[in-house]
Amino acid sequence: MYLTRFRLNTARMGARKLLSSPQRMHAAVLAGFPELTSASSGEGRVLWRVDRGAKAKAFLYVVSQERPDYTHLVEQAGWPTLEGGWETSDYTPFLEKLTAGDVWAFRLTANPVHKVRTCDGQEDTKTTPHITQHHQAEWLLQRQEKAGFRVVRKAAGDPHPDGEGERELLVHDQRRLEFRKKRGDKSSVSLSAVTFDGRLEVTDPETLRRTLIHGLGRAKAYGCGLMTLAPSESWSR
Amino acid sequence: MSVLVLLLAGPLQSWGSSARFARRTTGQAPSKSGVLGLLAAAQGRDRTADPSDLAQLRFGVRVDQRGTRIRDYQTAHRPDTGEAMPVSERFYLADAVFVAGAEGDDDLIGELDRALREPAYLPYLGRRSCPPSRPVALGLRRETTLEAVLRREEWHAAEWYQRRHRNEPEVTLDCFLDAAEGDREVDSVRDLPLSFDPSHRRYALRGVTRRGVAVPNPKADPPDHDPMSALEGD
Numbered sequence: 001m002y003l004t005r006f007r008l009n010t011a012r013m014g015a016r017k018l019l020s021s022p023q024r025m026h027a028a029v030l031a032g033f034p035e036l037t038s039a040s041s042g043e044g045r046v047l048w049r050v051d052r053g054a055k056a057k058a059f060l061y062v063v064s065q066e067r068p069d070y071t072h073l074v075e076q077a078g079w080p081t082l083e084g085g086w087e088t089s090d091y092t093p094f095l096e097k098l099t100a101g102d103v104w105a106f107r108l109t110a111n112p113v114h115k116v117r118t119c120d121g122q123e124d125t126k127t128t129p130h131i132t133q134h135h136q137a138e139w140l141l142q143r144q145e146k147a148g149f150r151v152v153r154k155a156a157g158d159p160h161p162d163g164e165g166e167r168e169l170l171v172h173d174q175r176r177l178e179f180r181k182k183r184g185d186k187s188s189v190s191l192s193a194v195t196f197d198g199r200l201e202v203t204d205p206e207t208l209r210r211t212l213i214h215g216l217g218r219a220k221a222y223g224c225g226l227m228t229l230a231p232s233e234s235w236s237r
Numbered sequence: 238m239s240v241l242v243l244l245l246a247g248p249l250q251s252w253g254s255s256a257r258f259a260r261r262t263t264g265q266a267p268s269k270s271g272v273l274g275l276l277a278a279a280q281g282r283d284r285t286a287d288p289s290d291l292a293q294l295r296f297g298v299r300v301d302q303r304g305t306r307i308r309d310y311q312t313a314h315r316p317d318t319g320e321a322m323p324v325s326e327r328f329y330l331a332d333a334v335f336v337a338g339a340e341g342d343d344d345l346i347g348e349l350d351r352a353l354r355e356p357a358y359l360p361y362l363g364r365r366s367c368p369p370s371r372p373v374a375l376g377l378r379r380e381t382t383l384e385a386v387l388r389r390e391e392w393h394a395a396e397w398y399q400r401r402h403r404n405e406p407e408v409t410l411d412c413f414l415d416a417a418e419g420d421r422e423v424d425s426v427r428d429l430p431l432s433f434d435p436s437h438r439r440y441a442l443r444g445v446t447r448r449g450v451a452v453p454n455p456k457a458d459p460p461d462h463d464p465m466s467a468l469e470g471d
Contacts, residue, residue, distance in 0.1 A: 005465055051462065061464065089468040107462040133391055133455060170406055172459055197459050228464035 001091035001213060002067050003228070006060040006078065008050075014076035019050065019058060021179045022222035023189075028076070029060070032068030047215045047226040049109045052173075063091065063213060063226055095212065098205040103152060104229035108196045111219035112139035129192035133171040136194050141167070147216055148207030149200040169198035177222065191219050199232055239346040240386045242375035243272065243353070244393055245335040250304070250362035251328065254428040254440075259325040263306065263363070266413050268428040269296045270440055271363045272337050275373070276349050277433065281357025284433045292429055295340040297414035299387045299450065302394040304333025329367070334398075336375070336390050340383040350377045384448075387412050392452045399456035406457040409449040416444030 008015040018025045029048045047063045062068060067088055070078075074085035112135070115125035130136045144150055151167045173195040180188045202208055215225030251263040252271045273291045282288075307329050313322040339346070353360070353374040360373050378386050392399065392408065402408055416423040429443040 003464060003468060053459070053461075087465065089465060091468065094468045104467070105460070105462065107459075107464075133453065134389065170453060170457075170459070172453075172455055172457065174455070195459065197462065228462070230462050230464050230467050 001095060002062075002064050002088050003091040003094075004060075004062040004064070004068055004070070004086055004088040006062070006070055006073060006086040008058040008060060008077050009079050010056045010058050012077055015058070015078075018077055019052075022177055023179050023181055025050070025060075025223060026221050028073055029062055029068075031072060032062070032070045033064065033066050034069070035066060045214065045220065047213075047220060049107075049223055049226040049228075051107070061226060061228060063228075095209045098202055098208060100202050100205055102202040103232045104200055104202070105232050106149075106196070106198060106200050106227055106229050108140070108216060108227040109193055109224055110140070110196065110217040111191050111193055111222075111224040112136045113192075113218060114139070131192075133174075136171050136174070137167070137169055137196075140169070140196055143216065144200070145203065146207070147211040148202065148204035148209070149211070150203050152199040152201055167198065169196060171196055189222075191222060191224075193219070193222075193224055200229075238340055238380070238382065239343045240338045240340045240378045240381055240383055241276075241346045241349050241353075242378060242386060242390060243275075243337040243339075243373050244371055244375050245272075245298075245337055245362055245369065245373065246302075246333070246393065247362045247367055247370045249307075249329040249331055249367045250333055250335075250364075251330065251367055252363040254426050259323050261325060261327045263328045263330055264426075265303075265306075265330070266298045266300055266411075267335050267337055267363065268426070269415075269443060270428040270430040270433075272296065272298070272339070273430055274433060275360045276339070276352070278358040279352040279356035279360060280349065281352075284435055286433075288430045288433055290345065292431070293341065294345070295383050295415050296337070297340075297383045297387055297412055298335050298337040299390070300333075300411045300413075301336055301392060302332065302334035302398050304330040307331050329364075332395075334394050336387065336393055338383045338386050340386075343379070346377050350374065383414065387414075388450045388452075390452075392454060396456060399454055402454055403456055403458050405454055406460070407451045408454050409451050412448045412450055413445050414448060416446045420444070420446040422446065 018028055030046060049061045051059045070086045074080050078085050112130040113127050114130060116128045118126050130139050141151060151169050154166050154168055171194060176192050178188050178190045212227055216227055217225050245267055252267045253262055254264050254268040256262045273288060277288055277291060309327040311325045311327050314320060360369060361367050362369055423444040423446055425442045426445050427440045427442050429441040431439040431441055
């Protein structure tokens with residue numbers, strides 16, 4: 001497995017086009033793999049996420065089974081004259097090193113949804129995004145054990161005496177993505193993405209490895225579901 | 238027990254608990270009498286009606302956006318005779334946002350929630366000239382306590398205000414709650430309504446404690462996250 005980071009040059013039209021449409025970004029990410037026939041071939045799929053930080057910094061992260069070639073992306077949306085342009089690291093040693101009890105800072109952009117019955121007694125359900133931060137956090141906490149980790153509880157002494165808000169978890173950057181799949185399509189795809197930041201403890205390394213490779217939740221083609229880990233000291237509040 | 242949650246936001250608000258005569262001051266947060274008056278009005282009660290059932294609700298308010306205190310120097314004349322009215326000084330909170338909660342038994346809280354959604358008299362923020370800018374009713378929360386609601390409710394400050402605090406992932410907001418037994422540092426405020434009757438308004442003393450609650454800031458800058466630093470270079 002490989003983890004790739006690509007810095008987008010937000011001053012370029014190409015980068016803006018990609019950032020404005022998850023559909024285009026998805027195509028551009030997959031275009032880095034000449035051998036790939038579909039998004040979900042073989043073991044694991046290509047997962048990606050865009051991290052937008054302060055000062056117009058935007059990073060594209062990609063987790064993939066093959067080593068990607070993003071020359072086309074550099075030409076469209078990067079810094080062609082700078083050396084390198086993107087960095088790809090072998091992810092496997094890191095994944096194999098994961099052990100139960102490890103604490104890592106994590107980031108995950110996801111599409112937290114639930115099913116709602118539109119009318120009483122009706123069979124059909126409608127997939128609806130979670131709107132409040134509280135429900136979004138709950139969505140993640142409900143999935144943590146099955147995904148092989150546990151969000152760390154805050155140290156005692158924090159001013160949260162009861163069960164609420166006592167996890168080291170930050171829900172931010174909620175945004176609504178709306179785009180057409182093809183030019184001229186009448187109906188558009190609409191989904192709600194939110195970013196989780198926090199600290200987790202590894203409970204089941206095998207399952208967590210799967211989560212990191214296969215993603216969490218829905219809308220994986222549109223930049224949701226990719227979780228990454230960073231040294232836990234980097235998480236400061 | 239249920240808790241009724243209200244959002245008090247508007248360009249101007251004014252919550253006087255000790256205002257008399259020509260100097261009409263405002264407190265830094267909504268008064269219990271002001272908010273109960275708003276609820277009684279929503280229900281369509283007369284001013285002469287007994288407010289004691291409302292006064293028993295446990296009341297608390299959270300300061301989501303502090304606002305600025307501004308002073309208005311008001312002159313007025315009687316329209317019919319042209320006679321001058323006493324010159325008065327009026328104080329307002331500009332651009333403030335509060336979350337208020339009232340805890341009580343399910344029936345009364347449910348009734349008040351319904352009344353707020355279809356108010357008999359329109360709600361205003363302490364003074365008739367101060368309309369709310371967002372819907373006042375935030376709904377009711379069942380089987381919980383006032384403290385838990387104020388701790389859990391998301392931060393309702395304006396986006397520009399939240400962005401101004403972008404360096405703070407969590408902000409601490411002041412809460413003013415009805416004092417319970419055993420609370421230390423209790424202030425007394427005369428804003429517990431005994432009667433709203435215009436001919437003899439009467440208020441009793443109320444004990445208030447101040448507490449800070451930490452709520453997440455949705456507009457905070459995210460912490461740095463560098464997954465590449467965890468990997469061994471290849």
